[in-house]
Amino acid sequence: MSLEEKLPGWKEIPIGGIPFKPSTEYKTGDWKVFKPVINYEKCTKCLFCHIYCPDGAIKIKEDGYPEPDYDFCKGCGICAEECPVKAIEMVKD
Amino acid sequence: MEIKQILMGLNGDEAVAYAIKQVDPDVVAAYPITPQTIIVERFSEYVADGEVHTEFISVESEHSALSACVGAAAAGARAFTATAANGLALMWEILYIAASCRLPIVMAIVNRALSGPINIHCDHSDAMGARDSGWIQIFCENSQEAYDSTIQAWRIAEHPDVQLPVMVCLDGFVLSHTLENVMTLPDEVVKKFIGERKFVTIKNHFGKEVPFILDPENPITIGPLDLYDFYFEHKMQQIHAMENAPRVIEEVGKEYGKISGRTYGLVHPYKLEDAEIAIIGLGSTMGTAKIVVDRLREKGVKAGLLRIRSFRPFPAQQIIEHLKDKKVIGVLDRAASFGAYGGPLFNEVRNAFYDQDIKPLISNYIYGLGGRDMPPQRLMIIFEDLQKIMETKRIEKTVKYIGVRE
Amino acid sequence: MAEKLTLKDIAKKPDLLMSGHRLCAGCAAGTIVRLALKATRGPVILANATGCLEVATTIFPYSSWKVPWIHNAFENVAATASGIEAAFRAMKKVNKGPLAKYEHIDVIAFAGDGGTYDIGFQALSGALERGHDFLYILYDNEAYMNTGIQRSGGTPRFAWTTTSPAGKVIPGKRKWKKPIARVVAEHEIPYVATASIAYPMDFVRKVRKGLEVEGPAFIHVLSPCTRGWRYPPEKTIKIAKLAVETCFLPLWEAEFKDGEIVYTLSAPSERIARKPELKKPIEEYLKLQGRFSHLFRPKKRDDLISEIQQWVDYEWRLILKRCGKL
Numbered sequence: 001m002s003l004e005e006k007l008p009g010w011k012e013i014p015i016g017g018i019p020f021k022p023s024t025e026y027k028t029g030d031w032k033v034f035k036p037v038i039n040y041e042k043c044t045k046c047l048f049c050h051i052y053c054p055d056g057a058i059k060i061k062e063d064g065y066p067e068p069d070y071d072f073c074k075g076c077g078i079c080a081e082e083c084p085v086k087a088i089e090m091v092k093d
Numbered sequence: 094m095e096i097k098q099i100l101m102g103l104n105g106d107e108a109v110a111y112a113i114k115q116v117d118p119d120v121v122a123a124y125p126i127t128p129q130t131i132i133v134e135r136f137s138e139y140v141a142d143g144e145v146h147t148e149f150i151s152v153e154s155e156h157s158a159l160s161a162c163v164g165a166a167a168a169g170a171r172a173f174t175a176t177a178a179n180g181l182a183l184m185w186e187i188l189y190i191a192a193s194c195r196l197p198i199v200m201a202i203v204n205r206a207l208s209g210p211i212n213i214h215c216d217h218s219d220a221m222g223a224r225d226s227g228w229i230q231i232f233c234e235n236s237q238e239a240y241d242s243t244i245q246a247w248r249i250a251e252h253p254d255v256q257l258p259v260m261v262c263l264d265g266f267v268l269s270h271t272l273e274n275v276m277t278l279p280d281e282v283v284k285k286f287i288g289e290r291k292f293v294t295i296k297n298h299f300g301k302e303v304p305f306i307l308d309p310e311n312p313i314t315i316g317p318l319d320l321y322d323f324y325f326e327h328k329m330q331q332i333h334a335m336e337n338a339p340r341v342i343e344e345v346g347k348e349y350g351k352i353s354g355r356t357y358g359l360v361h362p363y364k365l366e367d368a369e370i371a372i373i374g375l376g377s378t379m380g381t382a383k384i385v386v387d388r389l390r391e392k393g394v395k396a397g398l399l400r401i402r403s404f405r406p407f408p409a410q411q412i413i414e415h416l417k418d419k420k421v422i423g424v425l426d427r428a429a430s431f432g433a434y435g436g437p438l439f440n441e442v443r444n445a446f447y448d449q450d451i452k453p454l455i456s457n458y459i460y461g462l463g464g465r466d467m468p469p470q471r472l473m474i475i476f477e478d479l480q481k482i483m484e485t486k487r488i489e490k491t492v493k494y495i496g497v498r499e
Numbered sequence: 500m501a502e503k504l505t506l507k508d509i510a511k512k513p514d515l516l517m518s519g520h521r522l523c524a525g526c527a528a529g530t531i532v533r534l535a536l537k538a539t540r541g542p543v544i545l546a547n548a549t550g551c552l553e554v555a556t557t558i559f560p561y562s563s564w565k566v567p568w569i570h571n572a573f574e575n576v577a578a579t580a581s582g583i584e585a586a587f588r589a590m591k592k593v594n595k596g597p598l599a600k601y602e603h604i605d606v607i608a609f610a611g612d613g614g615t616y617d618i619g620f621q622a623l624s625g626a627l628e629r630g631h632d633f634l635y636i637l638y639d640n641e642a643y644m645n646t647g648i649q650r651s652g653g654t655p656r657f658a659w660t661t662t663s664p665a666g667k668v669i670p671g672k673r674k675w676k677k678p679i680a681r682v683v684a685e686h687e688i689p690y691v692a693t694a695s696i697a698y699p700m701d702f703v704r705k706v707r708k709g710l711e712v713e714g715p716a717f718i719h720v721l722s723p724c725t726r727g728w729r730y731p732p733e734k735t736i737k738i739a740k741l742a743v744e745t746c747f748l749p750l751w752e753a754e755f756k757d758g759e760i761v762y763t764l765s766a767p768s769e770r771i772a773r774k775p776e777l778k779k780p781i782e783e784y785l786k787l788q789g790r791f792s793h794l795f796r797p798k799k800r801d802d803l804i805s806e807i808q809q810w811v812d813y814e815w816r817l818i819l820k821r822c823g824k825l
Contacts, residue, residue, distance in 0.1 A: 018313050018315065074524035168582070307583065320558070
């Protein structure tokens with residue numbers, strides 16, 4: 001009961017079931033067991049890791065290198081598996 | 094100001110189609126089904142002749158008809174569809190979705206009995222099946238009202254305090270295929286009355302106040318997964334919108350009266366003031382019943398009637414006000430609710446009176462299923478029964494079936 | 500005019516599907532949608548059938564969508580998209596209404612295999628026949644994954660699902676997968692393609708082409724499912740690739756031009772057509788997936804594996820013929 005009371009009431013939320021928060025406020029990063037760590041000495045900036053990531057959790061830095069966003073990375077390991085130069089290692093989070 | 098109206102000979106379907114031509118919605122998506130077919134046929138002609146700008150989507154099913162209307166209305170269009178009986182049943186899932194997404198779609202229901210066995214004639218089993226779907230339901234007495242209500246429906250649906258879809262119900266064949274004199278307003282008067290579609294604004298998931306439509310510049314998400322933590326609140330909003338609807342239906346009905354001379358409300362009484370016995374019901378039968386009331390009055394019987402125009406929202410207070418001092422009332426249901434204690438209208442009417450200290454005796458008459466005719470003679474049987482109840486002060490059988498063979 | 504897109508260009512385009520969605524780790528659908536949206540040209544409106552993607556991206560009060568998005572029901576995404584497209588056309592016609600300000604809006608429908616092969620097929624077929632200008636993307640994870648792995652018309656033969664279990668008598672699903680993309684192509688719509696996210700640029704190019712044609716376009720993209728196909732999440736792309744390398748999913752495009760459906764093999768499959776020795780045995784694809792484990796354990800079922808191989812060969816030959824390669 002107490003949980004419901006903390007949430008906004010029907011007079012406060014948008015009508016028609018329109019969501020009012022971006023999913024970026026929901027961190028899926030705590031799902032992971034292993035996290036990708038990029039070895040920038042090996043990385044060639046091919047960006048396949050960014051392309052393949054189902055969660056959009058590999059951002060591209062200003063210098064063009066990829067960077068995991070651990071707030072959202074679920075640790076699936078696709079990036080490490082697909083990295084053509086094996087520059088990504090999955091390590092225990 | 095007196096507006097010059099044009100008298101046209103139209104059947105109910107044509108009256109609806111003509112009103113929709115004048116409204117000129119962006120999208121009509123519909124599928125033919127007897128006795129609604131004339132609406133889509135006539136409207137197709139308006140489209141073919143370039144008399145409307147409407148995109149007419151001739152869909153492959155009623156399910157898709159309403160689904161397309163949901164897409165169109167969510168994209169900011171005025172969207173219309175029309176159906177009957179099995180077509181409405183096929184839409185059932187989307188009825189609830191359209192209402193919960195708060196999309197002001199207008200739909201004509203040409204009332205027809207639901208299968209099976211398959212039947213094409215009038216009863217209200219189709220609309221009654223949709224009574225809990227969150228749609229406003231307006232029942233028309235004649236083709237004139239079908240025309241008038243099809244115009245008013247947009248103003249009701251799109252009202253910022255309502256934002257709910259509206260069904261305009263007219264009796265299959267009795268109205269849909271029967272030629273009547275219909276007074277029509279000039280196109281520009283209709284256009285001015287309904288105006289452009291306006292949009293309420295809501296806060297989207299980026300915290301921005303934006304119009305409630307699918308607009309690439311201001312994205313919103315319509316139709317999410319809504320679990321136990323918010324679903325109830327969304328239903329509460331729908332309940333609240335429905336609570337606002339009676340006021341809006343009356344306001345719109347009055348405003349329409351100013352331009353047309355024909356004022357509409359939630360209920361329409363006939364010779365009720367001093368009546369001792371009265372019937373209450375929906376649709377075209379209540380037109381026939383006026384003649385019966387007149388005949389009874391000639392004989393000195395204090396008879397009257399109350400026609401419910403708005404079944405959803407249900408005008409309980411208005412019904413109580415009009416009927417509380419009557420001795421006996423008969424509720425006419427043109428639909429059976431199998432296993433229930435009487436028909437759907439009866440249940441609501443009697444429930445409305447429960448808390449009243451002084452209330453009439455209330456009897457239920459189920460009639461006209463599958464198009465079984467309801468001529469004055471059969472209505473007379475009902476009034477005679479009401480007179481008997483008044484004299485004996487007791488109802489022997491609460492639910493009676495009128496016009497069925499044993 | 501068509502702009503030439505490189506992988507770097509695509510990578511730099513902003514993600515229109517935001518992080519924080521709750522698709523399973525390793526779910527291909529996330530990648531499919533991210534890439535498809537990176538291929539868009541300008542304003543878009545999305546319609547989504549009921550399914551994993553719909554549920555996982557819009558758990559109230561959250562939304563993952565940076566574009567306008569609507570979910571109506573399971574079986575009607577094509578009809579919903581029809582309504583959106585018609586609404587836009589009507590507003591453009593009179594230059595009035597809230598969307599009239601846009602020169603063009605790409606309308607995209609996303610649906611899974613259940614919403615396409617099965618319950619949504621009627622609405623899809625109707626919308627294709629009516630010729631609405633929209634792109635329908637089928638992300639095919641080959642079963643009703645949202646309800647917990649039940650067989651659909653898209654489930655391949657002998658695959659285990661919870662409603663086609665590998666029993667003592669019946670070894671998984673009894674029937675072949677419906678050739679959905681070919682069935683859609685027979686509607687004589689402007690553009691149909693098959694795709695795999697293991698070839699992202701091929702997929703992106705196809706999405707762009709599907710948006711550029713006038714009239715309906717359809718893309719069938721395989722969406723490997725870690726939970727339902729029973730494989731470790733990091734193998735998603737590998738499996739999507741093997742599907743193509745074994746010719747389980749030949750990549751092709753079909754365009755309806757001058758009264759003919761013209762089929763063309765896409766590069767990854769074209770290479771196999773030129774060098775048939777590149778074609779890998781289907782066993783390599785099957786053995787990675789737990790849903791086919793009953794074909795390998797406790798006893799290897801060469802008879803069933805060879806039946807699948809025969810079907811793959813038959814379908815591959817059929818596509819080669821359609822593409823004028825035989």
